[in-house]
Amino acid sequence: MKLHITYDHPIPINAFEWTPATYRQSPHVHASLEIGLCLSGKGAFFFGNKRYAASPGDLFIVNNEERHIAQSDPDDPSRYLFINFDAAMLLAEEPGLLLPFSYRSTHFCNHIAGGSALAQELTPWILAIAEELQVKSAGYLAMAKSALIQLCGRLLRHYNGLLTEVERQTMVQSVRQIQSLAALVEQRYREPISLGELADELGLSVSRVSRAFLETTGYRFSDYVSLLRIQSAKQDLTGTDKAVAHIAFECGFQSLPTFYRVFKEIVGMSPIVYRQSIGVAH
Structure with missing residues (x-):
């Protein structure tokens, strides 16, 4: 099931709390990217055929391709804070920030254990985004976006160190190609444009750039x-x-x-x- 995400703010970031059902519901996927923080309770988080136990402080990384669903422990239901955001925002800001979300599911650990140094580093930024979007003080949109960039920048530094050189170069090449395509689109979106025309300008095949664009941003070109x-x-x-x-x-x-x-x-x-x-x- 593919969910359609709408945003409650002028920038494409949502923050919301959610308690999963105590039975395993159908998994879903969405074009947006997501980071979940388990606030309380216990349960499990499923990504395709992968299963992770969930407890307070745990973080979960969700990209735009992998089917996923969380489930609560019947005796101690879990509660999550999710930050949900549009990949296009990172693409426009700094395309490299998308690298942590461009993983291949079978080789990626979506789980960051609570209490780990990385979880302790990331959690304050997750809470800061949620607070800014809830309180809406002066400048809250810029503050929420800044906190998201800080969060994703720290993720990038962590996962970048776990990649092999071949994996890193492949992912960087894809992101750079998409960055070039996105730059052309942003210049010409007011005009009639086609993927074929832009792919020709970049010297890429339509199938290659179409697939890379979808994998990186979660969006079809159109x-x-x-x-x-x-x-x-x-x-x-x-x-x-x-x-x-x-x-x-x-x-x-x-x-x-x-x-x-x-x-x-x-x-x-x-x-x-x-x-x-x-x-x-x-």
Whole structure:
């Protein structure tokens, strides 16, 4: 089952607490990346055929490909704090931060034991993100994003040391290719663009770049283009008094019905309702 994630804030980061069922539910996958902190109780966390025991202080790393689900101990149900975020944000900030999430599932340990030096280093940043998004003090969006970058930077330093040189070079090459592709997309997403055209410019095969893009970001190329267009539209809806139709075409959509459909799929409401929800007249 693939979950569709929506975000509660102007930046694509969510923080939420969750208590798993005491029976094993169907595993799921989502395009977003995730880090879970077990706050209390006991249970298990399943990633494909892998099973990890869970106890307070344990951390779990979730990428955008591996099917996963947690389960609570019936006598001592577990409770988690999850930080869920969009890979596109790290891609735009520093693509190398995606390396810890670009693992091949069979060779990766998703579990970081509570009490370990790494868990103690990462936990304060997880709690800081959750607090910023909950309290919403002045500058909270920048603070939450900064804390996430600190968190992922520390993960990068840890996992980078565990890779063989061949693995590291392969992963770095993929990330660099995706960085180049993403840079071209960000320059041209307002125009009609195709993956074939951009792959040709980069000297890569369409199949290679398509697969690498999906593995690294969790997005299909067309979905990523739509995401950039919608992010731009959201900024115009909140920061200008431009007509909705004008915004749609200016952001790269070829028809108004397509814009409305994609906007609602990604944001969860229509462009007009989104503009009204933040107090801007349309």
